[in-house]
Amino acid sequence: MTFHYNNKLQQHPLQIHNRTNQELTGIWTIEPTGRLGNLMGEYATLYALAKLNGHKAYVLPKMYWSLSGIFKITLPLLDQQDFAHNDWINLHLHDWMSPEYEDISKDYVKLTGYPCSWTFYEDVKDEILREFTFHDSIKEKANNYLSKLQEGRGNVTFVGVHVRRGDYLTVMPKVWKGVVADRLYLQTAMSYFREKYQNPLFIVTSNGMDWCKKNIDTTLGDVHFSGDGKESSPTDDFALLAHCNHTIMTIGTFGYWAGYLAKGETIYLSNFTLPDSKFLKIFKYEAAFLPDWIGIPADLSPLLN
Numbered sequence: 001m002t003f004h005y006n007n008k009l010q011q012h013p014l015q016i017h018n019r020t021n022q023e024l025t026g027i028w029t030i031e032p033t034g035r036l037g038n039l040m041g042e043y044a045t046l047y048a049l050a051k052l053n054g055h056k057a058y059v060l061p062k063m064y065w066s067l068s069g070i071f072k073i074t075l076p077l078l079d080q081q082d083f084a085h086n087d088w089i090n091l092h093l094h095d096w097m098s099p100e101y102e103d104i105s106k107d108y109v110k111l112t113g114y115p116c117s118w119t120f121y122e123d124v125k126d127e128i129l130r131e132f133t134f135h136d137s138i139k140e141k142a143n144n145y146l147s148k149l150q151e152g153r154g155n156v157t158f159v160g161v162h163v164r165r166g167d168y169l170t171v172m173p174k175v176w177k178g179v180v181a182d183r184l185y186l187q188t189a190m191s192y193f194r195e196k197y198q199n200p201l202f203i204v205t206s207n208g209m210d211w212c213k214k215n216i217d218t219t220l221g222d223v224h225f226s227g228d229g230k231e232s233s234p235t236d237d238f239a240l241l242a243h244c245n246h247t248i249m250t251i252g253t254f255g256y257w258a259g260y261l262a263k264g265e266t267i268y269l270s271n272f273t274l275p276d277s278k279f280l281k282i283f284k285y286e287a288a289f290l291p292d293w294i295g296i297p298a299d300l301s302p303l304l305n
Helices: 036-053 061-068 080-084 118-131 136-150 168-175 183-196 209-215 234-242 253-262
Strands: 025-030 055-057 089-092 108-112 157-163 200-206 223-225 246-248 266-270 294-297
Touching: 025 036, 036 055, 036 061, 036 108, 036 118, 036 234, 036 253, 136 200, 136 234, 157 183, 157 234, 157 253, 183 200, 183 246, 183 266, 183 294, 200 209, 200 234, 209 223, 234 253, 246 253, 253 266
Parallel strands: 025 055, 025 108, 089 108, 157 200, 157 246, 200 223, 246 266, 266 294
Antiparallel strands: none
16 A cells, blocks of 8 residues: 655745734624534634734634634634624635635735635744644543543553544545545555554544444554544544544544644545546645654555446
8 A cells, every 4th residue: 555745835935024913904704604623723824814814803702602612712603793794705715725815915814714724824834733722621532532431551652533524425436536534545544553552542533433433443442432432522533632642534624624623643534536637726735734743555446446
């Protein structure tokens, strides 16, 4: 099996304005769309682009209440009165950083789209990681869960595994000419960590847990299904993954952010669409996955058959 290292993208260098909050102008926000992983990508992009262009960033209620219950975010909630009475410019973003996003002079901008790319916020990565600091109670719950799993096992290397299924089972083949992760992909990714680390313990989370229990080999005794094999809450699953040492993701922004926050080695499913997929017009592998992450190409034969 070939492992791909994601090193193709030459990011346009950003020059972040070094301004104090008092010098920032205007009001920038972003349309909150999607679930947790999407909202995190939108928040991080707003934070970075507003700072880059010297403007104040605010978040709309859906984003604020969704993220502030999990993380210690600092961007303030935008008052609905301010939102209603300003002349907003709508700016749709594609999913990678471009030079035209570096010099936007408008004071009242509402960003739209599904941005979730490290290329937007690489220069403020430490700040983004601070923004996504878990509340103490959530962090404590995740660490306690992992500590109990470690009992009697010695020095464990935790590997979080997120298996995205659900609506992707239909969307990927029928809309995007793509596939989701299969049994072989997970087996190959897990073998990588088993060969590299002496005592790995795989923490599996998924919105298709029944499939996982049937298709992930548990005979070595190093696999644990979160929530005792039942689908847990997204917050609990995400916190568990983020507090592991390393990550195996499949596709989707939930797994991306788990790997980003865990800060260890991350393996992802690569080349998961046919070359003529329209998905590749809005998505770039090299912008979606960090350069040092490891990609395992998907088996596309089900699409060809």
